[in-house]
Structures are given as structure tokens and as C-alpha cells.
Amino acid sequence: MAAPWANTYYACPCSELSAAAPPNVSNGGTPLELPGSFDNGEEGSTFDPHNPRANYSLYPLDNLLYCDECDAIRCPRCWIEEVINWYCPSCMFEVPTSAIKSDGNRCSRNCYNCPLCTSPLTISSVASPRPVEDSLKPSDAARPQESYLLQCQYCDWTSLDVGIQLDRPTKITEQLVRLRKSKDTKTDPISVSNREETFNNLTNFYKEELQGSTESQTPFGNSPYNSPANLARIMSLYGGVSHTALKKSREKPQPMREASSHSQGLLVYTADKSDAEEEILQRLKELGWNGTTTGEQRQMAPVNNDARFLGQLWPVATALRTRRGRRCRSCRQFLTRPDPKMGSIRYKIRLLALNFIPRLSLKPLNAIPPPSNPAFRLTLDDSPQPLLQPFTPLQYVLTIRNPIFEKIKVSLATPDTTPGKVASKVTILCPSFDVGPAGDIWDEALGSSTTTPSAANDGGRKAAMASLTGSTTDTDRQPEAGKIWEKTRNSTSVILEIVPGSLKPPSRIVTLTKQEREEQAPRQDDDRLEIAVYVRVQWETHEEGPEAGLGKRDAERKMPSGEAKVAKELAYWCVLDVGKIADV
Amino acid sequence: MAASNPSSDYFSSRPSIRTRPSPSVGGAGGPLSPRSPRTPLLSRSINAQFGSPGSFRTEPEDQVVYELGARHLSAGFAGESRPRCILRFDPDNGARVGDYRVYEPFHQKPIRKVENYEAWGQDYELYRSNLKRLDLGLVEDRLERAVRTAHSEHLQLDSKTRKAVLAVPSLLPTPLLDVALKVIFHHFPQPPSITLLTTPILACVGAGLRHALVVDIGWEETVITVVGEYKEIFQRRSVRAGKMLSKAMAKTLEHGMHGESRSDEQFVDFQFAEDVTERVGWCRPRSKPEEKSSTQLRIPLPGGFPHETTSVSFENLSDPAEEVFFSSCVTTNDQDDEDLPVHHLAHRVLLAVPLELRAICLSRVVVTGGVSQLPGLKQRLLQELAGLSETRGWDPVHSYGSAAAARTKALQQRKSNLNMRPVAPTTPMDEENPQVTFSPAKKPIQDSIPHSERLQDDVKDPVTLKAEREAKKGQQEVIRGDIRGVETVGAWAAASLVAGLRVKGVHEIERDDFLKHGHWDGGAII
Incomplete structure (x- = not known):
């Protein structure tokens, strides 16, 4: 199971927020020499993980893809999705493209979900009441029809609650459509399908009106003059009016009527009388809070959009799911492409960012082993992470793992103090180093x-x-500035020194205005200490052909020495979660 | 709406279904452009002989219809009665990808204490019309995510390009419109063009009317628009709308829970207040019923123990609507122009439009917007309007003060003048009389010449009577004057209706133009 909150988030550089490179400061070590590719005026802005916008460009590493043509990270914003097939997640049947739109992107077989709790409904038969005078009837008399209903196994909702009883256990969709239509005819002033009826009436009315107005404008319906060119010629030969004058005379639009009756889609109410609203109020009084639907129930499916009471809810056909291929937005190559065969979970193409960009992970230097395996924790109360005490220096090990087969040069940069309301001090002891190749x-x-x-x-x-x-x-080793802490074949660890700031704003003499207080009020996750690190990775790679290097970013340039070697660079923001700061 | 505009063109009167789609003529006018006259007779004969039957059937291209509101985005296909999805903006869908804390058992939503009214429900709205403190980038991010969810989960679009129709509130701030267009144009599958429609017109179309008084009770503002011949003629706004309603509901609930004493502290969060408003909020009629029913509703508290409830009397649940929309305690003199109760605003708007249109609109009151679902509200509005027209009439002057005596005298004089002339009355009181008055010069001959002087009594002439009867047959009496409400199917459904009928929009923004110039100077002038 995935952790509810990932340790490290990666920012896709596609938005202007996350594309900004940090200023040329990198505390604790050599300043970064950024190449000219970041010469935008925005230089100097740092990525603030507490900015509400940051949520939209940060992703866990396993949600990102990598385009090896463009050499760039690709996130949901910068890939294009292409549906390969549609299927029902309940019966796992693939739905042909032609049927998708007409069925409303929902399964047209027998899959239905509970309108209350969204769990799948099962079809069960109703025990029909056994007739008492059974013995008097001839044995070959028509047996009472068995009837069926839809039942939710989770919340015990049954379709009987809304008066649906089915004759057959198959072709549920057809039966339901029929039942809904028959419900329409009943005179219920607050019927949920009034709206569909009105809509259809209106559509027909407008169609007729448009038809009428176009027909009335061609008086020469079936004559040989119905060609405009012919008509113009003849009119100019014989007519008093020229063609343009004729056109002008027609310029006045034929007024479209307005709907005048219910069959044309007009629904009228007056100040004194409105059946629907009185009915609603009456029911509200009777049923109370528990008889009304929640917003989620209403918005789950278009069928239930207007259902105000529980008795109006309709079983929801299971929404289809899609299997999608993803393409890079700029070069249109496939980033992932599942096997088009249904039932196969393999991917034909899969360019995960996991396999291309260095992975960062952070853990305390002197980690206290967790008291117990988290899988065996019974309560959630004991937080897995101890709270960080403000103004207490802490040391963390930042490990960079290299997934590619080339040796990479990594430069890290982070602002001295974290942006946002809580200013914590961060120092990377060794900001630039090499990481060995993976193999x-x-x-x-x-x-x-x-x-x-x-x-x-x-x-x-x-x-x-x-x-x-x-x-x-x-254990006696001490972290030193400029020194790598630990190095294995394809990973390197460096030490991070962190001094968490205080959650409380510094005390001020001047009292704050109401608005300032509002702004200063801590929002959710403000107590979470997150460090934004700008990671720049450089490596050299062998190119297969001369054309492979075309169209690449300008950050990449041919090496003067080796013709075959191409220098590549990747830079992105990465947010490391340290933990929660104690509120003292 | 441009229902009649394009069809006024002579050439476009040809049913376009018959013409084969010609890719060369695409672009601005399409096959209907007057620059490319064609002879359908000829083309039809060719079709009959050589064309395959398939060439007749043009695949009906489906369009995607979006409706953007301050708090929701609805999306669906044109021609359908309901949107495929209604996505509401709330703080949950602003979470990071991979943040699953919401799904943890015993997850507690942090309750933010909101002190000032400005911040009430801020996390639940996409934008506010005051752009000063609005981060447009954030709006874009949120909208982008919503559009992506709608496309991939609910619409499940394939890669075919489709035209888009966007319904927006009228007078949506231009930067916001820009953001919305940018997101939709940028999003795959990129639509070749977006037609812009405004909600008041759509509400009018969705009611089946040409003229209407559209009362759109939205989130931030109540917008009252007079629509005449599918055009917005006059519009006024009031801040009494959904936001104020949910705030008032929060206050009511708080009083019910803790009594008046601790009203300074906020215990009711936005979502709870909103939920209560939507589920059990109502609006009481103007005339209070005699018997005071003391029905108590038990409402479970959020965040508390599962069975912890509070009980609120059913009567009290209608207080917020009463207080916000039809507050009777404050006189209109003390109120800000932007803070008028809804019925007063409607009255003012009606006063501002010409008499004829006022009479027509009075019997075509269309209430729309999210809050209009509140049971009883629509009727109450009509009752209040009727009350206002009774007590105040349609006189723009609210109080004559010391000049009141002079006015009554003037009115009496006018009345006596009127009595002397046997002309059709012109006072606004006689709106129920649909007779049109003419100047003596233009008057029909029957009226201007007395009976005795006529050569022939054409009033009783059977031929004339018959002719008049015949002429009247097709026409319908235009209902006007009496106060009447008309239901509408809503902005989204109306936009879908308009798009489904292939009516060409007036404000259509081409993708290329937009990308080149932005919509300020290139695409359209809005």
C-alpha cells in the first residue's frame, strides 16, 4: 500500500512556477554555474512548496513519465492521453467505440452501483408470497411470476426502496429504462424526469421553429428557380427588384415564436400556485434530514442530478473506465502504451521517470528505528514520525540514487531559509558531487x-x-562540509543540516488588522517542514545516430572532444518532506 | 443568440445537410458562405447517380459544452439534457497527486476559523470577481485539473477534435475568461473553436422565451437581467446571493446549537452550512401561515460522533433565505445600491426598461442559478414582486416627500384630460390591455372616422370580420402584464440545446486566432 503521504515530491518543470531556477546561491558550497538556458527574468524566484499552486505541479516520482526524445520529465499536464479501449470495471467487458456516447459512458449490461454508497449492486430474487389456497388451484396453473431486485451488499439499499422490481434477472438496463419511462407518466409534480421531458419538448419546438423559418424564406421551393444564381439572373432580367434588393428585403429575420404550451417546453408557475414546491416542502417536513440526498449522491451520475429525496434515487450504471496511451505533448511519441488486448496488463511502451531521473530520499542521520513494524500498528494515533522541535539543529542524510547507466554529476541548491510562513534554515553540506552509473x-x-x-x-x-x-x-564519524557522507555504486549520500523554524510568527508590537490575521492564520500543512531542492543533473551519453541529437534542447551541446558523446542536462525542483514541526 | 441572424442570409437558407462537405471551402463561412454560390440542383443529380448513399449522411459532429461558474464546472455533449459531470471546486481537489490522507480512516478535515466574510467559502470557489487578490495562475491550475478530470474520467473523449461551447456568466472578468479559454484551447483534444454564450440568454432560451426577466441567484452575486429578443438589455447586481445565504445559515445553525451567547466563535464550517442549505433549507411564503408548526429536524453534526445530532426547528431553516433575499426590516433607503434585496432589485430593473418590455417581462420571470433550487424561493419572489407592484406601482420615484400633493393634483389633471379624450389609455396601470395605441395620423381608418361618416360600415361587415378572423388564426395573444414565472432547464442544458441545433454563435473564437492574438484583439470583441 502506498503511504498516505509520499516522502519526496518532484516538480515537473512545465509550469512557470516550477520552471524558475534558483538564484546563483547555493549555501555551504560552490555557487552553481547555471548555463545560459535559464536567462529568463524570473531568475531568483524559489519554489515554495506551501504555495497553493505548488500542489498542481508536484507529483510523486511514480506518477511521472519521461520523454527520452525531448529529455524531459512529463507530467499529466504535458502529456496527451489517447483512449485505447473502454471497459466496464465491474464485468470487465470491452465496450465498442460506437456504443460509448449513446450509453453515457456507462455499462449497458447488468452492472449497477448503489446510489447511496457506490458499491456494486447484486441481483437477487424476491420470495414471492406463496398463495394460501395453493391446493385448490390446478397444478398446471401459471406459477406466480418471480420478481427480482437490485440489492446493495454494503448498505442494504434495495431497489424496492424506490419501487423498482424487475421481471427478469437479465437485460436490466432495458427494464430500468422502461420503468423510468413508466414512472414519468405518473403524475408526480416533482418527478426528476420532468426536466428531460421539458428539454425534449423544447428541442422539438426549436427544431420546428428553425425549420419553419428556413422554409418560409424559400418561396420558390420546388421551382426551377431555386438555384440562387438562376434566380438572380432571372430577377435581374425581368424583375423590378434586383437580387441585392431582394436579399435586403429578406434580411429582416423571421421572428421565431416563443413556446406557448407545455408541449412546447413552457413550464409556468404563478405566485399563488405551484404544486411542485408545496410537494417538496411537505416531503421535507415528513422525511427530515435523513430523507434527503447528499451532494455526492446527486453528483455521482447525471440520472440522479435532480434527486432531492432518497426515494428519487435511481440505480447508477457503472461508469466505464478507459485504458489510455500517453504521448508527449511536444514530440508526440508514446510514453506509455498498454497492450491493446483486453485483459492483458502488460505495457508495450513504458517510459517511467523512475528509470530516468535520480531519486532522492531523506532520512534522519541518527534514525530511531520505529517501535514496531507499521504494518502491525493497530491505531493511527501514535504518529510514525516524532515531531520536530523548533530551533533544534537536525542532521539528515540525503541519498541520491542514479537509475541510468551513465555516471551523473549532481548539483543541489536550496534557499537558506525555506520560503513561506515558517522559516527553517537548511544547509546542504556537500552540494555537488558525482553519482556512479547503475548497472x-x-x-x-x-x-x-x-x-x-x-x-x-x-x-x-x-x-x-x-x-x-x-x-x-x-558512529564516531562527524559530518563535514564539502564531504560526501556515503557512496555506493549508484548512490551517493550527503548530509543536510536543518534548523526548523517556529510555527508562531515573531511577536510584534503592532497589533494586526483582521485581514493580516486572516493571512497569517496557519493553513493546512503549514506545520509540515518541506525543503525544496533544485536538482541539476549533467551527464554524457553516446548517441546512436547523428539525427538523434536533432531537435534537442539548447542546454545540450556537442562536446568538442568526443564527437559521439553528447552532454545532457536535466534540472528540476524536488520537495523533501522532513516532518511536522511541533507547535510550542 | 443568433438564431435568426445566420438564417437571414439568403444562401444559407438551403438545408445544409444536402450539401457535401467540401474541405476546400472550410474556414470562415464554410459551405454556406455567400462567396461560394453553388447549384444544389446539379450536385443533387450527381449525388443520385454516382454518389454513394453515404455521402448524404454527414456525420453529426458532436460538440462539447462547458458551463463555468464560480464554484463548478459542468461538461457534457451537445444535445443531451444533462451534463455528464458537474465538478465542484473544493479544497480536496486541490490536493497533491499521491496525497491519500483524505482516505485514511478517522481523517479529520482541518476546520478553518473564518473571521471575515470575504474569506467565507474561499476554498470552495474557483474565482471571485474581485481580481485584486486573486492568483490567476492558481485559477488556471485548478481549472486545468477540473477540465482534465472531466475529459478523462467523465467524457472519456477520443482524439477526434470537437468544437466547444462555453457558457459563462455575463460580465465575467476578462482575465478570467482569458484563463478559461486558454485552458480549454490548450487541453487535448484541442477544439478548433469555442463559442461563447452567456447564462442570462441561455436561461431565457432554456425557458422557451424570447424576452424574459432573468433572475440568476448565483454564488457571489444575484444578477437580474432583462432579456429582450435574445439580447441583454439591462442588468443590475446585488451581493445578496448564495455566499451570503450559506453564511446566514451557519449563523442560524450556530444559534441553534449554542444559543446567542457564543456567536463570536465559529463552530459551523462552510461545508456543513452549505450542506444544510442544500438539503433542508427552504423559503417561506409571503403570507405567514397561521398555525405555527413546530417540526424539529435532527441534523447530524459533521466531525462529531456518528450519532451526535443537533435539532433545528423547521421554521428556523427558512430564516436565512428570508433574511438574505427578502429582508423586510431594512428600508431600501438605507441600503447600498449593490446590496438590495432581490425583489427590490427586480423591481428597479423592471422600472428601468421601457413600458412595453416591462409588461412582457413581468409575465416571464425566469429564476435560475444554484440557489434557485431552494424550495419556495421562486414563488416567494413572484409574491414579493406582486406586492411591490401593488404598493408602489411602477413609479420610479420612491417618495415624493413634500411634492406628493402636487403630484396627485397633476395626476388628477391628467386623468381628467384622459377622460375627455376617448383614446385608448396609456397609463401603465392598464398593462393587461394589450391594445396598441396609434397616433391619429397612423390610426386605422375604423377609429379615426366616426361611424356615421363612413361610406360603409366595415365594423359589421361580414367579409371584413371573416378576414380579420382568418388573419388572427395563426397569431397568439402575447401574454403580458400579469406576474408569472417560467421554469428554465438551466444554463448548461440550454447551451446544449443551442449547440445541438447547430445555431451559429455570434461570439465564436477560433483557436488559431486566439493563440496568435489572445482574445482581446484577435478572436472576438466581447
């Missing part, structure tokens, strides 16, 4: 004896012991 697992296993061992697992036995005991390799 096969076998490479590591085979190469571990020959290649230079990394700092963490040099002494095999000691490292093994350390990993078993769960403690860090050497």
Missing part, C-alpha cells in the same frame, strides 16, 4: 571484488556486522 545487479556482485570499494562497504566483515546491527558504520 545490472550482477555487475555489482561480480565487480565488487575487483573495482574500488566504496567507503561504506570496504571492510566486508565490519560492514556486514554494521548492517546486521543496524547502526551506521562508524
Whole structure:
């Protein structure tokens, strides 16, 4: 199960908010030399994860795709979706394209959902009351018809509640349509289908009117003069009026009538009498709060949009789902494409960002192991993370893992103090470093004896012991500025020093106005300490052909030395969640 | 609406179904443009001989219809009676992707204490018309997400391009309109053009009328528009609308729960107040019923224990509507022009339009907008209007003060003058009399010449009578004067109706033009 709140969020650089590069400051280390690609005037703005807009450009890494043609991260905003097939999630049948619109994007088979709680409905038969004088009847008399109803297994709603009883357990949709139509004819002043009727009446009325107004304008209906060119010629030869004059005379639009009766879609009420509203009030009094529908129930399906009372709810046909391919918005290549066969869950193409961009993860340096496995926690009350105390320096390990097969050069940048209401101080001790290439697992296993061992697992036995005991390799080691903390084959860890700020604004002498207080009031998640880090990744890659390099971003340029090698660069904002700040 | 405009063109009178779609003529006028006259006779014969029957049937291109309000986006296909989805804006759909905390058991929504009225329901609205403190970028983000949800989950569009119809409130601030157009144009499948329609006109169309007094009780404002011949003629606004109603409901609930003493603190959050308003709120009729029913409603409290309820008397639930829309305690003199009760505003709007139109509109009151669903509200509005026309008549002057005596004298004089002349009355009181008055010069001959001087008594002439009868046959008496309400199917359904009938919109914005110039100077002048 996914955690309810991801640890790291990645900002897709497609919106202007997240595309802005940080200023040329990178505390604690060498200033970043940003190439000229970020010469927009917005330079200097930092990404604020507490900005309400930030929610719309931050994604967990597994929700992002990567376009390898454009060398860019792709998020739902910058990919195009293409429906490959439609299917019903309940019966798993694929629906042909032609039937989709007419069925309202809903399953036309026997799949229905409960209008109260949205769980699937089952068809069950009603035990018909057994006639008492059974013995008097001849044995071959017509047996009482068995009837069926739709039942919700979760909340015990049955279609009997709204007076639906079905004759057959099959072709539910047809029967329901028929029942709804027959309900229309009953005189219920607040019938939910009044609206459909009015709409249809209006449509017919307007259609007739439009037809009439067009017909009346062609007086030469079936004569040979109905060609405009002919007519114009003849009129100019014989007529007193020229063609233009004729046209002008027609310029006056034929007035369209207005609807005058109910059959034309006119529904009238007067100040004294309105059956519908009185009926509604009467029922409101009788049924009370529990008899009315909630907003969610009303908006679940168009059928129930006007249902004011529970008795008006109609079973909801299961909405179809789609399987979609995704294309890059700029180069139109497929980023993901599922197997078009229904039932297959394989993907033909799948360019996940997971496999292309470095993954960041943050954990405390001296992590206290969780008291118990979170899977066995019984209550949610004990928060998995201890609260952060304001103004207490904390050290965290930031690990960057490289998923690609090239060695990458990473530069990190973050503002000194986090933007937003709570100003926490953040320092990255080593902001630029290299991360080794990813390879096969076998490479590591085979190469571990020959290649230079990394700092963490040099002494095999000691490292093994350390990993078993769960403690860090050497507890006496102190984080140093400019030094890498830990390095493995394809990941590098650096130390982050964080001083959480206080949730309370600094005390002021001047009393705040009401509006200022409103602005300063903490919103949701303001107590969450999140650090925005600007990650810039550079690497060199071998290009297969000369045309592969065309149309790339200008940030990428041919290396003067090696013709085949191409330097590539990727830069994005990344938001690391540290935890909640204690309100003291 | 341009129902009649395009059809006035001579050439367009040809039924367009018959003409084969010619890709070369596409663009502005299409096959109906007067620049490309064609001879349908010839083309028809060709079709009959060589054309396959398929060429006759033009695939009806479906259009996507959007309705944008301050708090919701409805989307669906043209020609359908209901939108496929109504997406409401609330704080939940502003969460990050991958934030599943809402689904956790015992998830508690943080209740924000809202002190000032401005911030009430702020998280639940897409925009407000005061753009000063509005982040347009955020509006764009939210709208973009809503459009994406509508497309991929509810409409499930394939990659075919479709034209779009966008229904917006009239006088939607231009930057917001710009944002909305940008989002829809940018979103895939990118529509080639968007037709803009405004909600008052649509409400009028959706009621089947040509003229109407449209009372749109929305979220931020109540907009009252006089629509004549599908054109907005006069419009006035009041801040008494849904927002104020839900705030008043919150206050009522609070009093019911805690008594008057602790009214300074906010316990009722927006969502609860809104829910109560929608589910059990109502509006009482003008004449109070004698018997005081003491029905109590039990309303479960949100966030509390599952069975914790509060009880509110049914009568009290009609207080907010009473207080907000038809407040009787305050006289109109003390009120701001933008803060008029709805019936006073309607009265003022009617006063401002010409007499003929006023009479027509008075019997075509169309109440629309989200709050109009409140049971009893529509009728109450009519009752109040009737009351106002009784007590005040249709005199623009509210109070004559010391000049009252002079006025009555003048009126009497006028009346005596009127009595002397046997002309059809012209006072506004006689609106129920549909007789049109003519100047003596233009008067029909029957009236201007006395009977005795006529050569032939054509009043009783059977031929004339018959001719008049025949002429009257097709016509219908225009109902006017008496106060009457007309139901409408709503803005979205009307937009779908308009789009489904293939009426060409007046404000149609082409995609290319919009992308090149923006809609200020390129696409359309709005």
C-alpha cells in the first residue's frame, strides 16, 4: 500500500512556477554555474512548496513519465492521453467505440452501483408470497411470476426502496429504462424526469421553429428557380427588384415564436400556485434530514442530478473506465502504451521517470528505528514520525540514487531559509558531487571484488556486522562540509543540516488588522517542514545516430572532444518532506 | 443568440445537410458562405447517380459544452439534457497527486476559523470577481485539473477534435475568461473553436422565451437581467446571493446549537452550512401561515460522533433565505445600491426598461442559478414582486416627500384630460390591455372616422370580420402584464440545446486566432 503521504515530491518543470531556477546561491558550497538556458527574468524566484499552486505541479516520482526524445520529465499536464479501449470495471467487458456516447459512458449490461454508497449492486430474487389456497388451484396453473431486485451488499439499499422490481434477472438496463419511462407518466409534480421531458419538448419546438423559418424564406421551393444564381439572373432580367434588393428585403429575420404550451417546453408557475414546491416542502417536513440526498449522491451520475429525496434515487450504471496511451505533448511519441488486448496488463511502451531521473530520499542521520513494524500498528494515533522541535539543529542524510547507466554529476541548491510562513534554515553540506552509473545487479556482485570499494562497504566483515546491527558504520564519524557522507555504486549520500523554524510568527508590537490575521492564520500543512531542492543533473551519453541529437534542447551541446558523446542536462525542483514541526 | 441572424442570409437558407462537405471551402463561412454560390440542383443529380448513399449522411459532429461558474464546472455533449459531470471546486481537489490522507480512516478535515466574510467559502470557489487578490495562475491550475478530470474520467473523449461551447456568466472578468479559454484551447483534444454564450440568454432560451426577466441567484452575486429578443438589455447586481445565504445559515445553525451567547466563535464550517442549505433549507411564503408548526429536524453534526445530532426547528431553516433575499426590516433607503434585496432589485430593473418590455417581462420571470433550487424561493419572489407592484406601482420615484400633493393634483389633471379624450389609455396601470395605441395620423381608418361618416360600415361587415378572423388564426395573444414565472432547464442544458441545433454563435473564437492574438484583439470583441 502506498503511504498516505509520499516522502519526496518532484516538480515537473512545465509550469512557470516550477520552471524558475534558483538564484546563483547555493549555501555551504560552490555557487552553481547555471548555463545560459535559464536567462529568463524570473531568475531568483524559489519554489515554495506551501504555495497553493505548488500542489498542481508536484507529483510523486511514480506518477511521472519521461520523454527520452525531448529529455524531459512529463507530467499529466504535458502529456496527451489517447483512449485505447473502454471497459466496464465491474464485468470487465470491452465496450465498442460506437456504443460509448449513446450509453453515457456507462455499462449497458447488468452492472449497477448503489446510489447511496457506490458499491456494486447484486441481483437477487424476491420470495414471492406463496398463495394460501395453493391446493385448490390446478397444478398446471401459471406459477406466480418471480420478481427480482437490485440489492446493495454494503448498505442494504434495495431497489424496492424506490419501487423498482424487475421481471427478469437479465437485460436490466432495458427494464430500468422502461420503468423510468413508466414512472414519468405518473403524475408526480416533482418527478426528476420532468426536466428531460421539458428539454425534449423544447428541442422539438426549436427544431420546428428553425425549420419553419428556413422554409418560409424559400418561396420558390420546388421551382426551377431555386438555384440562387438562376434566380438572380432571372430577377435581374425581368424583375423590378434586383437580387441585392431582394436579399435586403429578406434580411429582416423571421421572428421565431416563443413556446406557448407545455408541449412546447413552457413550464409556468404563478405566485399563488405551484404544486411542485408545496410537494417538496411537505416531503421535507415528513422525511427530515435523513430523507434527503447528499451532494455526492446527486453528483455521482447525471440520472440522479435532480434527486432531492432518497426515494428519487435511481440505480447508477457503472461508469466505464478507459485504458489510455500517453504521448508527449511536444514530440508526440508514446510514453506509455498498454497492450491493446483486453485483459492483458502488460505495457508495450513504458517510459517511467523512475528509470530516468535520480531519486532522492531523506532520512534522519541518527534514525530511531520505529517501535514496531507499521504494518502491525493497530491505531493511527501514535504518529510514525516524532515531531520536530523548533530551533533544534537536525542532521539528515540525503541519498541520491542514479537509475541510468551513465555516471551523473549532481548539483543541489536550496534557499537558506525555506520560503513561506515558517522559516527553517537548511544547509546542504556537500552540494555537488558525482553519482556512479547503475548497472545490472550482477555487475555489482561480480565487480565488487575487483573495482574500488566504496567507503561504506570496504571492510566486508565490519560492514556486514554494521548492517546486521543496524547502526551506521562508524558512529564516531562527524559530518563535514564539502564531504560526501556515503557512496555506493549508484548512490551517493550527503548530509543536510536543518534548523526548523517556529510555527508562531515573531511577536510584534503592532497589533494586526483582521485581514493580516486572516493571512497569517496557519493553513493546512503549514506545520509540515518541506525543503525544496533544485536538482541539476549533467551527464554524457553516446548517441546512436547523428539525427538523434536533432531537435534537442539548447542546454545540450556537442562536446568538442568526443564527437559521439553528447552532454545532457536535466534540472528540476524536488520537495523533501522532513516532518511536522511541533507547535510550542 | 443568433438564431435568426445566420438564417437571414439568403444562401444559407438551403438545408445544409444536402450539401457535401467540401474541405476546400472550410474556414470562415464554410459551405454556406455567400462567396461560394453553388447549384444544389446539379450536385443533387450527381449525388443520385454516382454518389454513394453515404455521402448524404454527414456525420453529426458532436460538440462539447462547458458551463463555468464560480464554484463548478459542468461538461457534457451537445444535445443531451444533462451534463455528464458537474465538478465542484473544493479544497480536496486541490490536493497533491499521491496525497491519500483524505482516505485514511478517522481523517479529520482541518476546520478553518473564518473571521471575515470575504474569506467565507474561499476554498470552495474557483474565482471571485474581485481580481485584486486573486492568483490567476492558481485559477488556471485548478481549472486545468477540473477540465482534465472531466475529459478523462467523465467524457472519456477520443482524439477526434470537437468544437466547444462555453457558457459563462455575463460580465465575467476578462482575465478570467482569458484563463478559461486558454485552458480549454490548450487541453487535448484541442477544439478548433469555442463559442461563447452567456447564462442570462441561455436561461431565457432554456425557458422557451424570447424576452424574459432573468433572475440568476448565483454564488457571489444575484444578477437580474432583462432579456429582450435574445439580447441583454439591462442588468443590475446585488451581493445578496448564495455566499451570503450559506453564511446566514451557519449563523442560524450556530444559534441553534449554542444559543446567542457564543456567536463570536465559529463552530459551523462552510461545508456543513452549505450542506444544510442544500438539503433542508427552504423559503417561506409571503403570507405567514397561521398555525405555527413546530417540526424539529435532527441534523447530524459533521466531525462529531456518528450519532451526535443537533435539532433545528423547521421554521428556523427558512430564516436565512428570508433574511438574505427578502429582508423586510431594512428600508431600501438605507441600503447600498449593490446590496438590495432581490425583489427590490427586480423591481428597479423592471422600472428601468421601457413600458412595453416591462409588461412582457413581468409575465416571464425566469429564476435560475444554484440557489434557485431552494424550495419556495421562486414563488416567494413572484409574491414579493406582486406586492411591490401593488404598493408602489411602477413609479420610479420612491417618495415624493413634500411634492406628493402636487403630484396627485397633476395626476388628477391628467386623468381628467384622459377622460375627455376617448383614446385608448396609456397609463401603465392598464398593462393587461394589450391594445396598441396609434397616433391619429397612423390610426386605422375604423377609429379615426366616426361611424356615421363612413361610406360603409366595415365594423359589421361580414367579409371584413371573416378576414380579420382568418388573419388572427395563426397569431397568439402575447401574454403580458400579469406576474408569472417560467421554469428554465438551466444554463448548461440550454447551451446544449443551442449547440445541438447547430445555431451559429455570434461570439465564436477560433483557436488559431486566439493563440496568435489572445482574445482581446484577435478572436472576438466581447
